[in-house]
Amino acid sequence: ALPCCSLSFPCSCSPCPSGSCIQWSWALDHERSTWEETSAVHIQRPSFLIWFGPTPRLTVAEPELVREIFLTRAEAFDRYEAHPVVRQLEGDGLVSLHGDKWALHRRVLTDAFYPDNLNRLVPHVGRSVAALAAKWNAMAAAAGNGEVEVDVAEWFQAVTEEAITRVTFGRSYDDGRVVFAMQGRLMAYASEAFRKVLVPGYRFLPTKKNWQSWKLGREIRRSLTRLIARRSGMAEEEEEVQAGHSGGFRDLLGAMINAGERKTPAAIPVADMLEECKTFFFAGKQTTTNLLVWATVLLAMHPEWQERARSEVLDICGPDELPSKEHLPRLKTLGMIINETLRLYPPAVATIRRAKTDVQLSDGCMIPRDTELLIPIMAIHHDARFWGPDAAQFNPARFAGGTARAAKHPLAFIPFGLGSRMCIGQNLARLEAKLTMAILLQRFEMKASPNYIHAPTVLMLLYPQYGAPVIFRPRSAHPAAS
């Protein structure tokens, strides 16, 4: 028998003592929420059905049990098997791999995510944010009132796509860009199929959209195969010269190509490299876009924190210099704001594990083999037992002493998961977020738009359902504004 509440969904108690079930079921009943109801999330029907399918699924909302599952009993649990439509979207890469194959890929790919390597991306990401800022500046100058309203949910896509393309393809950036542009179109088709998941077999029907997506899939495969063949065929010296051109950045494709001994068959076959590229595009682009979106919306809504963050940025980076890799670790207030954004609006609202065997948890609860455990990241992040009575409020100051001391339990903050399967891209996401926000704060004042409707929605990730319009006014002190 499974105990109620911390380990069951839906909870049969009313009201739910852990609060997590209330949150999730509440979300199903309401169309919109007000700004104050920050914990409200709308779960759309298809994702609801996928998540609560025939497999027994329990919700674990207790950090102590989460610690046990992620850290001390990690070997007894595995990442769950995603729905085939989700798999098609996310690729058959690191996120969905298991066992030895996962371990090999994780080992090979981890190197690219060390801070010393990622720091080489700072000038590239900085330039793409500055280009975006220049466009908004021009739009504001053209408008009569000197300000511009943009939907940041759309505009930030360019910044995150550029970053993930550089991380994946490095020196083959231009070819990679073409491949990822096709991947973006393919994902748009696939997410449409995801919405229609209720129609069984829909994705196999020869509809116009399906034909187009099959054709795109073939083109992506062809282009990537050509690109990999070209890179694999490069002499070692030639590779080094090329690496020098890209500032010595170690990219994911290069790491996979060089995983085996040179001149012997690669340890990672081409088909698997293709799947990894797909996975990184999926896992790295929209998650980070959503983080940028929520951080901007929150700063627009909280002018006092915006001002504090801006004065820190101006002190450390100056008014017009692009922030450097040395500046970023010193932007403490911005770091706190990013953590508080990840707490209130974690782009990945939950993660799932599947029990490989029957497992007895330390609180006496027996988890039968094949049970799926849903870790409701968002619900834990909003639980007043760990975060206090202001759990639903935006208060970056709670992170002043670091992430482990922000809540009453050190593991109540898990936006990137935990343990061996923790997000591999978290350093990259944090770097992009800090850099982007710092550049925007240098150049603009941000205001909430009257057109913004606060309606966080889950469609795999946590989105603003009606977009995220924000008003940007170029700062008169900034040279670009004149």
Ligand code: HEM
């Ligand atoms: C704000 C941005 C991001 C958030 C909130 C996020 C969140 C997560 C979460 C919750 C997990 C599951 C962890 C677990 O189950 O323990 C995960 C896994 C993963 N993430 Fe991220 N992620 C972000 C950005 C990125 C980026 C930029 C990349 C790639 C460049 C990336 C690649 C991955 C991969 C490959 C995995 C699977 C790791 C494995 O199973 O070994 N993520 N992420």
